[in-house]
Amino acid sequence: MSELHAQSPLSLKSLEAFRAIIQTGSATAAANALGVTQPAISRLLAAFEEHVGFALFYREKSRLFPTDEALALFKEVELTLQGAERISLLARNIFNSDLGWLKIVAPNSFIAGPLADVVADFLRQHPRVNISLDTHSPASAREMVAHRSADCGFIQLPENHPGLRVEPMLRSHTMCALSPAHPLATRSYIEVQDLQGENLILLGKGRYSRLQIDDIFRQAKVPMKVKLETHTVAIACTFAKRNLGVAIVNDMLARQYADSNLLLIPFKPTLIYEYGFITSAHAPMSRLSQAFFEHCQRAFSDMQADYLATL
């Protein structure tokens, strides 16, 4: 029983050689199969025999014949080698971002609007990827992404949280959403002054974009008559459609609600909404986040081009 102690370390190459010899029936054939020379196989086999502590083949007539012991080991060896191959395969899938779980946070309106198709496309292109897509307050979204409770997210710019890496993604203009029955419905654009005395439907109280709007009214010395305050574009549009007032909204987010009952008319002065893609600054993006990021860049840059063409 002392032979067993002189255990030469096990190596994958020995296992591959062993398998190839069993499968091909000879060391020479195994060498060809593995793309090495026959002496290499002889030695790998010798190493494996030393590891297990007993002969795996008996040599007769200048041939190798597997012993019963070798055949008993063969199954196990094959399983292990297949395992090793699965590692490579899985690595390849991960490399191609074909596999994984991506947690994204984004504002509700952004998900319902421009992100929907982008995510759907991404899922189609990476069938084995799973995505969770949630909405949180901008504050918690920031934190979740920063300390990696979520992989990435979208947020309205500007954003300067120190723990976040921010990539601008999408810009769109501010529009007035109103019913065709509204007196301003015939305008080709609407200025701040035009909104004097009008019922306003506004959203995002406290958000940067809202502050900008407030600012513009203040500078133009136009008093704001905020009839309805809400937090989603969908709701703002719903009420505008019912002619409750003029909603001031992000063009990209509101477009899907425009129809014969809801017009979108440019607001002057031009006011930009910008969304950025955020990931944690503490760690490099995971491959999957990276793939999603690049997908979004392509998709949103196309979307942006289409958008500018409509202006």
Place this chain on the structure above:
Amino acid sequence: MSELHAQSPLSLKSLEAFRAIIQTGSATAAANALGVTQPAISRLLAAFEEHVGFALFYREKSRLFPTDEALALFKEVELTLQGAERISLLARNIFNSDLGWLKIVAPNSFIAGPLADVVADFLRQHPRVNISLDTHSPASAREMVAHRSADCGFIQLPENHPGLRVEPMLRSHTMCALSPAHPLATRSYIEVQDLQGENLILLGKGRYSRLQIDDIFRQAKVPMKVKLETHTVAIACTFAKRNLGVAIVNDMLARQYADSNLLLIPFKPTLIYEYGFITSAHAPMSRLSQAFFEHCQRAFSDMQADYLATL
């Protein structure tokens, strides 16, 4: 996607290093766990990262933090390493002959007699070994063992089949088995001449041992009155017990049937039955056959010593 092509070959050591880093949380600890130095771990990890084509840890604050990708790979890696460990374990079991399937052929009476306890002991000592134990004609037993349809066997000597390796195992004397009611039952031994006119129960027609008996009668010029001819010791004894005649039997095989209704009395001249252990001469014994052979040598040599003591 080109990075993937520069695939450095996968090695078990890389996988072990990777697992150890994940499990211990640092390269230094992994190095201790594996009994190597930290730079070795760093390099094995770098090699594995090169193999998979992407980073498995992000380096921050002089520490290693596994990426999501690394955690996704970890399971698979662990399975494979466990597979490798199973190979070594299985090899060890095979080495210790703790595992396997042993096909033995032996004459029925030999199985029922001396072999029974020996095999039972062997099975107790090697709980995961399976045995098949079959009886065939001596001719087919020889052939089966020679071309390895069976791993080993027992056969009456002499045996000189060129394809067989023969090891003498067990010798015993020839006895007369008879009922206590038989006139010869009081003898301390029985000679050929004493059997003149007696009803004989003989077995193994055509076998070497039978020829020897025939020979002895011929040389002594004692006519044989064969009342019953059969092929197992058990049957011969059954009839002797019923006082149908005197059975001439192998002591070792008949002992188990001796009781108050059946006496075993030495036959003169002394006539030896010898059994040998046979394996194929074309291949070395498998480890399991070897272990069984050695077990039999020990067991039968004890048995032989006990036997000689009773004479």
Place this chain on the structure above:
DNA sequence: ATCAGTCCATCACATTTTGTTATTAACATG
């Protein structure tokens, strides 16, 4: 019987992998 061909083991040597020690840079802690 001889000859060419095949197979495996072994030798001598080149290359690659894996290990070492020593050192450095980045960071944490008191």
Place this chain on the structure above:
DNA sequence: CATGTTAATAACAAAATGTGATGGACTGAT
């Protein structure tokens, strides 16, 4: 700011793995 920890790297030693050359054992065809 000194001190200790961590990981990466360089320079080198040892071991594993590769190569071609060669020889012995065997096969099969002359």
